[in-house]
Amino acid sequence: MTTPDATIDLQTRPTTAVAKLDSACAAAVELAREAAVEASELEIGEYLGADAVADRIVTHRFAATVPGYTGWHWSVTVARASRSKSITVDEVLLLPGADALLAPAWVPWNERVRPGDLSPGDLIPADPDDSRLVPAYTLSDDPAVESVATELGIGRVHVMSREGRLDTAERWQLGETGPDTAMARHAPAHCGTCGFYLPLAGSLAAAFGACGNAIANSDGRIVSVEHGCGAHSEVVIEVASLSEPIGEVYEDEQFV
Structure with a gap:
């Protein structure tokens, strides 16, 4: 319940003054x-x-x-x-003015650089606060690196964190060598069953590997285990036999 002392007179409430044109x-x-x-x-x-x-x-x-x-x-x-x-x-x-042509908003260089922009001699340092990297002396929760991570001062200074590996896996899975591409959809089988498939080590081994087929478009690249192409090691092309004659055969003597 509002008491008389708490009543606010809206007409006496201060308002922002509007400047008058001198x-x-x-x-x-x-x-x-x-x-x-x-x-x-x-x-x-x-x-x-x-x-x-x-x-x-x-x-x-x-x-x-x-x-x-x-x-x-x-x-x-x-x-x-x-x-x-x-x-x-x-x-x-x-x-x-409202219709003026303006330059795009300024973007820091480390946000402008995109994959593929790096040229020979270029240096792109990692962000000190990059969540994809953790110090090597911490447990990375990747069995392939934990044995080295506990040895202080030995091995790499940083290793990929779980967040970094998940981000990488998602990027690879959705990329050109993932399962949802025209090449993969028309492939006779997946990369995971190909003899040229070289699995990665560590926590990504079950999902990704490198292609070692020199004739394949993905040679030397990371591919999803569900990717595929027409250069699969088990591809067999059935060639129609030509031993049986096709159609009726005529002897030359019949037309002499």
Whole structure:
């Protein structure tokens, strides 16, 4: 239950004041235009209007005619002190409008680099906080590396974490050498039954291996055990026998 003391008068609640357009600053269109011309050293386009920024601070807008800056405008802010008739220019900016052509948002280099971008001599260090890597002295929960991981100072500094291996397995499974490709769907059998299939070690051994068939498109690449191609080691092509004559045979003597 609301008590009289707790009642809030909505009409007395403070509201955010809206700045009024100062008439003196709003009339300083030519001053603003001259400032824009001086800053740009180019011809200024049509006047687009003025906006109140704060008390006695007004921004004038002019269309920009700068080549390559379609949709941009010059923004000139003018102001005056309280009880002063002298108007000064605060700043001149070239700003984009709603339809302006803008460059894409900046992306850090380590996020721009994509698989396949690495060239000979390029160096791409791993992120220090990369969740796909863990120190080798911790248990990686991969039996193939645990025997080495406990030997401090021996072996690799980092090994792949469980998260890193799961991420890798998903990428390989959904990639060009996974099971859901046209090559795999038309294959006579899976890679897991191929004599050229070389299984990986460790926790990924049951799902992935390397292709060792020089004639296959995936030679030297990691393939899913469910991938496949027409170069499977057990492929047998049945060739029709030509020992039996096809159709009726005629002797030459019959036509002499």
